[in-house]
Amino acid sequence: MSPILDIDGSLIGFMATEEDVTELKNREEVLELLTNRFMRTTSAANIATWEWDITTDKLINDTIFFKLYGADLNFDPRGAYEAWKSFLHPDNRERTVNDLQEILQNPKKPFDLKYKIITPTGEIKILRAIAEVVRDINGKPLKAYGVNWDITLEEEIDHAKTEFISLASHELRTPMTTVRWYAEMLLHGDMGNLNDTQKDYLKTIADGNLHLVNIVNALLDVSRMELGTLATKNEVINFSAITEQIKNEFQAHLTKKKLNYHANIDPSVPNISADPKFIEIIFQNLLSNAIKYTPNKGTITLSIHLNADKTHVIIAVTDTGCGIPSSEYDRIFSKLFRATNVRNEFSEGTGLGLYLTKSIVDSTGGKIWFESEENNGSTFFVSYPVEGMRNV
Ligand code: ADP
Secondary structure, eight states, X not given: XXXXXXXXXXXXXXXXXXXXXXXXXXXXXXXXXXXXXXXXXXXXXXXXXXEEETTTTEEEXXXXXXXXXXXXXXXXXXXXXXXXXXXXXXXTHHHHHHHHHHHHHOTTSOEEEEEEEEOTTOOEEEEEEEEEEEEOTTOOEEEEEEEEEEOHHHHHHHHHHHHHHHHHHHHHHHHHHHHHHHHHHHHTTTTSOOOHHHHHHXXXXXXXXXXXXXXXXXXXXXXXXXXXXXXXXXXXXXXXXXXXXXXXXXXXXXXXXXXXXXXXXXXXXXXXXXXXXXXXXXXXXXXXXXXXXXXXXXXXXXXXXXXXXXXXXXXXXXXXXXXXXXXXXXXXXXXXXXXXXXXXXXXXOOXXXXXXXXXXXXXXXXXXXXXXXXXXXXXXXXXXXXXXXXXX
């Protein structure tokens, strides 16, 4: 409302407009309600929220973020990204930065990171960050909206559990090996002849024991990998020698199932620097799966070649087996996962082999993936740069 004055300045009237602001008021109320709910719930759960403008490298964060890091990142003259990098613990700085870069470059990769930081007061925390990346039409990342929270306690509990599994499986190995030796001695007739029923029972004991040994060994390897006690000791690896050795190891299984086996080793593949125990776990898992999941008289092919740019060695194990249902592709490398089409028919698996293989491959700078069609076979690929495995 504004007054209307005459030339002497006397008030002669008012000019007014009237507007219905009910909707605006309603919207304000809803906004207040939502903001209030958002602030209270994130604060109750100690979840920090942030918004990172990737193009200008500016970060907007809240007070919980400040509490988690013990500092403000958005006023750092180096920019938000460099400031955040400087908080990362040296143990995982390189890996975390690489993981983040990969997420930014690859729109298919979910933004889900776990990393250790050191706060300015020297406190070490493990944080998890989940975010959504907004991109332009060419996939270039523009902004990321995310949350951060402290998972130090959960990680410590997980670590303690893994230590327990490692210890328990280590302790279980000795008595199980004793059972194995005695069962084998009895089966070989070292303690006198057995009748057929006794042999059958003993064979069931020996098979069951072997399955247990496999599970315990896999658990031990997985727990050691997770605890970081399976360090790399790289040597020069010659693939022709390895494939020969692998074939000898699996010969009995190949013959038993009358499988055709081909090894195609490209002679131009150079020797690479890798840890023989990791190489063995990789080959062992991929080949034993191919054998396990391929019916009698099928074909297994091991191929080792270079990619087109000759920068990477690619190991491929192809089978003509039961394949993997497409709805379960994304769970194949998860711990203890076994696809629905194998659970009944092939009871001897543990669901740990591929999880362990992927953990090893990922942490040593390689890549693992597969192609498969249900009832039509699978190919599992592992690739490493020709420079070899990264040390862990
Ligand atoms: P498992 O001990 O059950 O073989 P893995 O971790 O090695 O455990 O594999 C996980 C699951 O992936 C298997 O249970 C199976 O469903 C599937 N899988 C792995 N390799 C193959 C293959 N060559 N053919 C078909 N399915 C496979």
